[in-house]
Amino acid sequence: MFDLDGNLLLTKSKKDFSRSEISRVISEHGVPVIIASDMFPTSKSIEKIASTFSAKLVMPRKSLSRKDKNQIISSERWIEFKKMCENRHERDALAAAILAFGSIESLMKRVNKKLKKHNLDQTLYGQIKANVLLSGENITRIIRQFTESE
Numbered sequence: 613m614f615d616l617d618g619n620l621l622l623t624k625s626k627k628d629f630s631r632s633e634i635s636r637v638i639s640e641h642g643v644p645v646i647i648a649s650d651m652f653p654t655s656k657s658i659e660k661i662a663s664t665f666s667a668k669l670v671m672p673r674k675s676l677s678r679k680d681k682n683q684i685i686s687s688e689r690w691i692e693f694k695k696m697c698e699n700r701h702e703r704d705a706l707a708a709a710i711l712a713f714g715s716i717e718s719l720m721k722r723v724n725k726k727l728k729k730h731n732l733d734q735t736l737y738g739q740i741k742a743n744v745l746l747s748g749e750n751i752t753r754i755i756r757q758f759t760e761s762e
Contacts, residue, residue: 613641616720616741618713620693625701631657635664645742648712650676650704668746670712681707716745726751730759 613622621641626633638644638661647662649655649671662669676684684707685694693710697703723741732740736758743754 613638613644614709614713615642616645616716616738616745617724618717618720620696623693623697623702623706625699625705631661631664634661638665642738643742645745646670646712646716648705648708650681650708650711666746670715671708672711676704676707676711684710719744723751726755730755732758 613620615621622637624637644665644667647658647665647667647669649658649669652671652673652675654669654671659669661667681704684690685697685703690706690710693706694703697706720741723744724737727737727740732755740754740758743749743757744751747754
């Protein structure tokens with residue numbers, strides 16, 4: 613699990629991890645904006661988790677091979693995160709999360725750059741980023757909505 617700046621928050625897997633347990637663990641770290649999968653099509657269980665949180669579901673165009681996943685998580689940028697994974701399931705989830713983050717990283721950098729120009733309470737940054745991601749609206753317009761409501 614990553615935050616919207618690409619910081620690793622959690623890697624966890626468990627035998628017989630129920631959907632309700634997964635949702636509870638996710639909720640302990642906040643409200644997810646994106647749920648990622650390494651498979652295409654993704655499982656109904658993942659779809660339901662994304663739906664539970666009204667999160668955007670991100671999956672590859674085709675299922676990732678073991679080789680693809682290892683290549684993704686072994687890049688120099690992510691190698692420290694790979695070391696935190698205790699098993700194949702966590703490494704698979706990490707690969708999916710890295711790909712999902714890669715799909716939003718440039719947008720998040722643009723949002724961060726615009727946020728720095730405004731004198732906003734930093735506790736609003738996450739909400740603003742989530743709104744930009746989920747609404748697809750213009751960054752400046754979203755920021756304006758938050759500044760006008762203060």
